[in-house]
Amino acid sequence: MSYSDDELLMISGIQHYHYCKRQWYLIHAEQQWSENLYTTKGNILHEKVDDPFVVETRKNMFVSRSLPLVSYNLGFYGVSDVVEFILSDNGCYIKSKNNKYEVTPVEYKAGKPKSDDCDKVQLCLQALCLEEMLDVNIEQGYLYYGKTRHREKVNFNRELRESVAELSNKMHSIIKDEITVFPEYGQKCDRCSLKNLCIPKIKTTYSSVNRYIKSKLIDKEGIDA
Template sequence: MEKLYSDEELLMISGIQHYYYCKRQWFLIHVEQLWEDNIYTVRGDVLHEKVDNPFILESRKDRFISRSVPIVSYSLGFYGVSDAVEFMVDSEGYYIESKKNYFKVIPVEYKSGKPKKDNCDAVQLCTQAMCLEEMLDIKINHGFLYYGKTRHRQRIELDLTLREEVLELSKAMHQIINNDRIIQPDYCKKCERCSLKNLCIPKTKTHYKSVKNYIKAKLNDKEDLYA
């Protein structure tokens, strides 16, 4: 594949899920380097502590699992770590010299919650698969999303539609960085669950013309309370 991005231009793979869920959330985390925990992020951290150990290598008769696998794609402009990659014996798969055999490569991403109605988790998994494809010069047809709340993993077909979505998201994210754009808050229902709510102050744009007016209104509220 054509190398479109340099090391300095690479973005974190985890950011594509943030960007899909909320562009403002992605901007605060990956551009402004801001972060706060809430119950949802803590649950995710606990789950990943259990699975993200690179020194744990599970092996069975026809497969083995590698955890915390570093991955990168210079055609997409992403880098990061795959929670787990399963290698299953397959005569048409990727040849691993140390194993003296061919293996099908299957990425697995762990999530603490439950399956989503949109593709925010699927695009992250697909991005990981596309990175592995570029690194190993192989084709990956599917991967799995494991959800801690249901303790069940969901098979995700990495079809053309999903891959095109990843490409469009990659282009949009890099354009924002290259053009020094600032993503403004845009309040909606899901803001109430976001750990960055107090940093983002999403209602400043929706209900007020400026941050100055937002602060002024809040000060007036307090004055009325103690009057």
């Protein structure tokens, strides 16, 4: 299957979707957003990294920042933080450098490594975009965490690739079929910048805002009586 330009979703959305479907839905379907301490830290870190005019060249490699990415097979587009190109006979041919390079994506995160795979699926999706664009196989990438100042190696194995494909299908189905994603309250809701927009506790109990308001009016009338 191949997606059109109008059907492309943002690469960053797969991280949101894996972490919380409701968060992804509010940001990418309803275009709602709100800042908090965690998102501000992330923005500051990316401002230091994302400079499309900076290309670092070292002995046997060069580094490209803010490289545009797209996959029409999976239906995603976005921008990478960093892509490292390391000189290798088994890599892809880069015309401007007149040589072959191994390709390694690097994603920067402000916090620390997470217990789930939400960051890993985002990085893997970036790799799949690069594979499609450059006709190359990418076996690994790195997640750099600002809190630990450490790079975590991520292997793009079959399981992770299949997970990305599955998430991609679900995300596109929600958009195509115009499905509303309702919240499911959990501990992570308290750290979410969209908590006040989502109101997870209320909407978990009441299926709609109208029903919630009506219930409160009934309660008030009963008290006044």
